[in-house]
Each structure stands twice: as C-alpha cells, then as structure tokens.
Amino acid sequence: MLLLTPAAARRIAAAMSKAPAADAPAGEDELTELELSAVAEAANQMMAAAASATSLVLGQGVEIAPPETRTFDSATAAQEAFAATPHAISTTFGVGGEPCRLVQLIPNAFVVRTARALAEQGAEHVGHVGLDGVQATGGAQLGDERALDDALRDIRVRVWAELGRTHVALGHAPELPPGAVLELDRKADDPVDLYVNGLRFGSGQLVLTDEGEWALRLLEVAGREALAESPTPIPTPDPEGAVA
Amino acid sequence: MARMLVVDDAAFMRKVLSDALTAGGHEVVGEAADGNQAVAQYQELRPDLTTLDITMPDKDGLAALRDLIALDPDARVIICSALGQEAKVLEAIKLGAKDFVVKPFDAERLLAAVAKALA
Numbered sequence: 001m002l003l004l005t006p007a008a009a010r011r012i013a014a015a016m017s018k019a020p021a022a023d024a025p026a027g028e029d030e031l032t033e034l035e036l037s038a039v040a041e042a043a044n045q046m047m048a049a050a051a052s053a054t055s056l057v058l059g060q061g062v063e064i065a066p067p068e069t070r071t072f073d074s075a076t077a078a079q080e081a082f083a084a085t086p087h088a089i090s091t092t093f094g095v096g097g098e099p100c101r102l103v104q105l106i107p108n109a110f111v112v113r114t115a116r117a118l119a120e121q122g123a124e125h126v127g128h129v130g131l132d133g134v135q136a137t138g139g140a141q142l143g144d145e146r147a148l149d150d151a152l153r154d155i156r157v158r159v160w161a162e163l164g165r166t167h168v169a170l171g172h173a174p175e176l177p178p179g180a181v182l183e184l185d186r187k188a189d190d191p192v193d194l195y196v197n198g199l200r201f202g203s204g205q206l207v208l209t210d211e212g213e214w215a216l217r218l219l220e221v222a223g224r225e226a227l228a229e230s231p232t233p234i235p236t237p238d239p240e241g242a243v244a
Numbered sequence: 245m246a247r248m249l250v251v252d253d254a255a256f257m258r259k260v261l262s263d264a265l266t267a268g269g270h271e272v273v274g275e276a277a278d279g280n281q282a283v284a285q286y287q288e289l290r291p292d293l294t295t296l297d298i299t300m301p302d303k304d305g306l307a308a309l310r311d312l313i314a315l316d317p318d319a320r321v322i323i324c325s326a327l328g329q330e331a332k333v334l335e336a337i338k339l340g341a342k343d344f345v346v347k348p349f350d351a352e353r354l355l356a357a358v359a360k361a362l363a
Contacts, residue, residue, distance in 0.1 A: 045348060
C-alpha cells in the first residue's frame with residue numbers, strides 16, 4: 001500500500017505529467033480521474049522496479065498485478081479494506097513536504113516462499129563454486145550474494161510450542177494461588193502451535209522422545225489459507241505498521 | 245504518418261502515449277484498456293502499429309500479443325511496459341513484438357522504436 005495525502009497524490013500526478021510542481025493545483029478538490037490514473041501508473045512503475053530487483057535476488061521471475069487506487073476518508077476505513085497479515089513493513093517518506101507511507105503487508109506464505117527461493121539459490125551457488133574449483137573466481141557479486149544468504153541462514157530465531165491460551169483479568173492474575181487450575185482453549189489431543197519469532201509457523205503433535213524429552217512432530221506449515229482459519233489472529237508486532 | 249492503436253490500462257499512460265505519437269506526426273485511431281479490448285479493436289481498426297502494456301487486468305499484454313500475432317502474423321507491436329525483467333523482454337520478442345520500451349520512457353525513445361518498427 002502506498003498511502004498518500006490528496007496533495008501528495010496531486011504532486012505525483014503533476015510530476016508524472018512532467019509539469020512543474022508549482023503548476024499542481026493546491027486546492028483540496030477531489031482528484032480527477034486522470035490524476036488518479038497518473039498516481040496508479042507511478043505505483044505500477046515502482047512495483048515493476050521492485051519486482052525486477054526482487055527477481056534479480058531470487059533468480060526467478062516476479063509477477064505484479066495492476067495497481068488499484070482507492071480514496072479513504074479515515075484511517076479506520078483504510079484499515080478495514082485489507083486483510084490483516086502477521087507482519088508488515090512501514091516506511092514513511094515525503095513528497096513535496098507531504099507525509100506519505102509505504103506499507104508492505106507480508107503474509108506467512110511470502111516469508112516461506114522467499115526463504116525457500118533464497119535457500120534454493122544458495123544451493124545453486126554452492127554447485128557453481130564447486131565447478132570453478134576456486135571459491136574466489138565466482139566474482140564479487142556472487143560472493144556478496146552468498147554472504148547475504150549465509151548471513152540470513154545464521155540468524156538465530158526463537159522457536160516455541162504453544163499448548164493453548166486463556167484470558168485472565170490483570171487484577172486477578174497476581175491473586176492466583178499455587179495449585180490454581182487454568183483451563184486452556186485446547187483439548188488434550190488437539191495439535192499444538194509452533195511459533196517462530198512470534199509468528200505462528202505451523203502446528204504439530206507433541207511426542208515423547210526415548211530420552212524422555214518433549215518433541216514436536218510437524219503436521220502442517222502455515223500458509224495464507226491456514227492463517228485465515230487461525231482461531232486466534234496473531235497481533236502484528238508493530239501496530240503502526242498495519243495501519244493503512 | 246501511421247495509424248496507431250494504444251493499449252494501456254492506465255488512462256494517464258494512454259494520454260501520454262497518444263500525445264507523444266500525435267506530436268511525432270502519427271494518428272492514434274484507437275485506445276484499449278485491457279488485452280480483450282486490444283484484440284477487438286485490432287480486428288476492427290487494423291492499425292499500422294500497436295503499443296501494448298503488459299500488466300493489465302483480465303487479459304495481460306503478453307496474452308494479447310499472442311492473440312494478435314495469431315490473428316495477423318505481420319502485426320507490428322511495440323511493448324511499452326514498466327516490467328523490464330529480462331524474461332519478460334525475451335518472451336515478448338519471441339512472441340513477435342518488434343521492440344520493448346521500458347517505462348518511464350521519453351518521447352524520443354518511443355518515436356525511434358516506432359520508426360524502426362515501421363521501416
């Protein structure tokens with residue numbers, strides 16, 4: 001989502017038409033169809049540039065859809081227009097002194113597929129280096145990409161399994177005596193959820209290892225569909241980021 | 245002067261393309277906003293040259309290009325798209341496009357591609 005004030009949209013439309021910014025009408029009138037279309041075309045060219053860059057990194061084609069322009073008169077209306085995602089990246093920038101925001105909504109499926117594409121690309125690089133015989137002959141660019149892949153692979157993430165949830169009033173929590181029983185929202189034989197860095201990643205079945213330790217057998221990895229069915233929506237880590 | 249069909253889902257881009265082509269001495273005989281309209285307009289107008297966007301709703305530009313070349317193997321089509329990925333350019337040229345102009349472009353680049361395709 002590229003969020004613009006009407007004045008910023010008007011300036012972008014003027015810039016697309018190669019008109020000097022001073023020629024852009026300063027009024028608060030509604031944007032014309034042609035102005036909206038010019039903003040959509042600017043967004044289309046930005047997305048195409050982003051797709052080309054992503055395509056270079058992933059080593060595969062990236063498709064884009066035609067942009068869609070909508071007018072919102074409140075933040076709530078904008079927020080309700082898009083489905084919540086577990087992650088979002090928000091960047092603010094200025095167009096002619098007007099505040100604008102670029103928000104990327106990131107579903108789990110995107111994280112999983114991007115990670116897979118990077119891993120596959122990493123595997124290809126290893127093969128390439130092997131053929132050359134000498135690691136350095138791959139060239140600086142190849143080396144940089146490998147370094148990036150390796151750096152991503154080495155990032156440590158927190159992984160935990162969740163048995164269930166319940167809600168307790170803040171005032172009631174400190175009064176809970178030892179021996180109190182809290183009922184959770186899951187049956188004993190329900191699958192438990194697997195979380196990676198706060199993101200529900202999948203679900204599985206608790207099993208006991210031969211050494212008497214708990215382990216999790218993965219039953220499913222969450223994609224977009226699984227998230228939509230998730231009984232407890234995962235709060236976005238940065239609430240600001242999800243606001244349209 | 246040649247007869248042109250301009251295809252782009254953004255009304256703004258259709259205007260930019262039409263203005264540039266008209267300024268270059270050509271006549272824009274039709275405009276279309278998606279691939280289906282493009283094919284219908286092409287059959288009706290039989291333009292000398294068609295500019296075609298790729299990212300469009302319903303039928304995209306590459307699918308439309310396939311149809312246009314099937315209808316008329318001599319169709320002169322220039323792709324005008326922001327999608328400059330190598331795979332897209334190659335696919336378009338393989339399908340029979342005469343040139344590929346990546347947005348944002350200036351009028352000179354467009355008119356040079358048009359002149360080359362008409363030669």
